[in-house]
Amino acid sequence: MAARGVGVDVVDVARFALALGRRPRIVERLFTEGEQRDGRGRAERLAARFAAKEAVMKSLGVGLGSVPWRSIEVVKEASGRPRIVLHGAAKELAARRGVAEILVSLTHSDLSAIAMCVAEPD
Numbered sequence: 001m002a003a004r005g006v007g008v009d010v011v012d013v014a015r016f017a018l019a020l021g022r023r024p025r026i027v028e029r030l031f032t033e034g035e036q037r038d039g040r041g042r043a044e045r046l047a048a049r050f051a052a053k054e055a056v057m058k059s060l061g062v063g064l065g066s067v068p069w070r071s072i073e074v075v076k077e078a079s080g081r082p083r084i085v086l087h088g089a090a091k092e093l094a095a096r097r098g099v100a101e102i103l104v105s106l107t108h109s110d111l112s113a114i115a116m117c118v119a120e121p122d
Contacts, residue, residue, distance in 0.1 A: 004099050004119040007058025009051040011113045016050065017043035030069045038076045047113035048106040049074045055117040056084055056102055060093055067093055074104065082106050084117065098122055 020027060020043060027036060030050060039045040053072045057064060071090035075083050084102040086094050094102070100122035107114050 004097055004121050005059040005061050007055035007117045009054035009058065009115050011047040011051045013044045013047045013108065013111055013113055016047040020046070032070050032073045035074055044108040044110065044113055048108045048115060051113050051115035052084065052104050052106060052117065055115040059102060059117040059119040060097055060099065062093065
């Protein structure tokens with residue numbers, strides 16, 4: 001069966017770091033405790049996770065703000081592979097769209113963070 005949707009997002013790391021510096025509490029609003037721990041306060045790592053959240057929404061066919069940021073979580077498996085875990089409203093939206101899993105690929109440099117997501121059917 002074909003993918004239900006795809007999403008990609010690019011975040012400018014310098015701009016993201018500037019936003020984090022101006023509004024430090026935004027980290028708590030955007031990221032789960034696990035994401036904050038995995039990001040280790042490094043702007044490029046957090047920017048990649050933010051890009052993933054936006055790419056997930058795109059892969060589900062909705063715009064920003066359609067689900068709470070923390071309802072989309074990027075977890076790091078023991079192998080280092082990133083995996084998307086949906087909670088609450090995001091999980092419900094995925095179920096309504098017939099999505100069982102969202103595959104994710106992340107990359108970042110000092111300049112940009114990129115995420116690509118594919119919404120897989122159930």
